[in-house]
Amino acid sequence: MGFNHIKLPRIGCVKTFEILPDNVTPKSVTITKKADRWFVSFKIETASINTEKLVDVVGVDLGVKTLATLSTGEVFDGAKSYKKLESKLSRLQYLNRHKTKFSNNWKKAQLRIAQLHTKVADIRKDTLHKLTTYLAKNHSQIVIEDLNVSGMMANHKLAKAVADMGFYEFRRQLEYKCKLYDSELIVVDRWFPSSKTCSHCGHVKQSLSLSERTFDCEHCGFSCGRDLNAALNLAMAVSSTVTACGLDNADVARSEAGIEQIV
Ligand SMILES: [Zn+2]
Structure with a gap:
């Protein structure tokens, strides 16, 4: 069983969305922010896994x-599904071009754009990982x-x-x-x-x-x-x-x- 929170220096205890493993000691921990979401990644040492090679x-x-x-x-x-997202993205950028910078509406639209960017990048990365x-x-x-x-x-x-x-x-x-x-x-x-x-x-x-x-x-x-x-x-x-x-x-x-x- 793992646990669903992590203690970070200065910030304190933070609840995580995914269950974390409890039997590993990470070599380093990295916190990143993508659009409006925070991610924590661990670097762990592991032995190589010998799989049967077909x-x-x-x-x-x-x-x-x-x-x-x-x-x-x-x-x-290649991942084709993001083509649709990409056209949505350019449409959003186009619609946002006349909004007053740093206004609430502008901020909302910028966040939506950042979220779409992340989604496109994630789909690409996932395809490569597979x-x-x-x-x-x-x-x-x-x-x-x-x-x-x-x-x-x-x-x-x-x-x-x-x-x-x-x-x-x-x-x-x-x-x-x-x-x-x-x-x-x-x-x-x-x-x-x-x-x-x-x-x-x-x-x-x-x-x-x-x-x-x-x-x-x-x-x-x-x-x-x-x-x-x-x-x-x-x-x-x-x-x-x-x-x-x-x-x-x-x-x-x-x-x-x-x-x-x-x-
Ligand atoms: Zn020949």
């Missing part, structure tokens, strides 16, 4: 149209691409998508969850041509525009979805070098294949 190696291609495509063929859609937990729990090795985020930011169309999907947040969550569930995160060099390479025969295309959603190999005739092809290449970047060189040389082989970092 798949050995999985490649993950993050995208703009779909959040993630896995080399197993599974597809994770994906990263699923990956870390069920796969021994997860291969992702080190995204050239600064390069992508230069492209305005992509910049919004990158920010929306939370690529940084995706990697941050995956890093700590892999440690928690005893799986390995492998980050492939951003120069690895995962999109342009045929996952069937290894032929590398000269160019592939962003609008081309299907990968058609002119060499072997193989055809599959662009994102799935990229995810398959990421998965193979690891497994092929491991089988070709034996486990002892796996690390060397990885660095030759352009794999940057093993977390």
Whole structure:
């Protein structure tokens, strides 16, 4: 059983909405305020949990149209539900533009805007959490691409998508969850041509525009979805070098294949 209050310095006893566990000693406690609500978060030390891994190696291609495509063929859609909230948000901001600053009506509207912002952020974060937990729990090795985020930011169309999907947040969550569930995160060099390479025969295309959603190999005739092809290449970047060189040389082989970092 837990308890439903916490004693804070200066403030004193505060009742919490959720029941708190009573058998852990937090290393640190952080209090934050989002819109009009207060949150308390604890940092605790925990041993890694070894879950049964259903798949050995999985490649993950993050995208703009779909959040993630896995080399197993599974597809994770981005959170669509917040699109409605976003239009509501811009409408509120528009309606609020002529109100007298710091008037009661203005304050009320500002709070409503802040609440909506928080809701949108929460939905995004929740979608990412579901994906990263699923990956870390069920796969021994997860291969992702080190995204050239600064390069992508230069492209305005992509910049919004990158920010929306939370690529940084995706990697941050995956890093700590892999440690928690005893799986390995492998980050492939951003120069690895995962999109342009045929996952069937290894032929590398000269160019592939962003609008081309299907990968058609002119060499072997193989055809599959662009994102799935990229995810398959990421998965193979690891497994092929491991089988070709034996486990002892796996690390060397990885660095030759352009794999940057093993977390
Ligand atoms: Zn091919």
